[in-house]
Amino acid sequence: MARTRRRRAHRKQVAEINVVPYIDVMLVLLVIFMITAPMLTQGVDVELPNANAAPIQQEETDVLIASVDKSGQYFIDIGGEQSPISLADLQTRVKKVLSQNPNIPVLVRGDKNVSYGEVIGLMVSLQGAGVPNVGLVTEPE
Known part of the structure; x- marks a missing residue:
């Protein structure tokens, strides 16, 4: 009976969080966003002004x-x-x-x-x- 008490005394609970699975999930999400982000920005390149913006000062007279x-x-x-x-x-x-x-x-x-x-x-x-x-x-x- 003395031996069983020694085994229990040597076994301590680990109070650390294993972050490796979280890092794996984060890297997978990063790769997914890196692939999908360029697909979301398709279209015609147009500079759209805000409706209530101040007028742009033109240095050139020809427009x-x-x-x-x-x-x-x-x-x-x-x-x-x-x-x-x-x-x-x-x-x-x-x-x-x-x-x-x-x-x-x-x-x-x-x-x-x-x-x-x-x-x-x-x-x-x-x-x-x-x-x-x-x-x-x-x-x-």
Whole structure:
């Protein structure tokens, strides 16, 4: 009976937490998020301004503005000249302007009553013309 008491006296409970399973789970989740994060950021690169943001101060006087009115007509405004134009002609004019001034800012104005597809069609046409970045024009609240 004395021997059984010695065995019990040598066996102590371990009060440490084994964190290895938690580290394994964390690494698996990290790998999953690293794989899925690039899939979530697909789409067109567009700089969207906040509706109640302060106006951007333009250092350059020349700005190319492409617009869509509520009836779906496209307009191009280069230095104050504004005239209705077809989407194919707009694309060729923008290419011509970008060949002369590749750093000109390009802005898109869309009527709030025009369909979303019309604005996207305009942006795709601008992308086809070689415009790297497009800014969207909004009215302050």
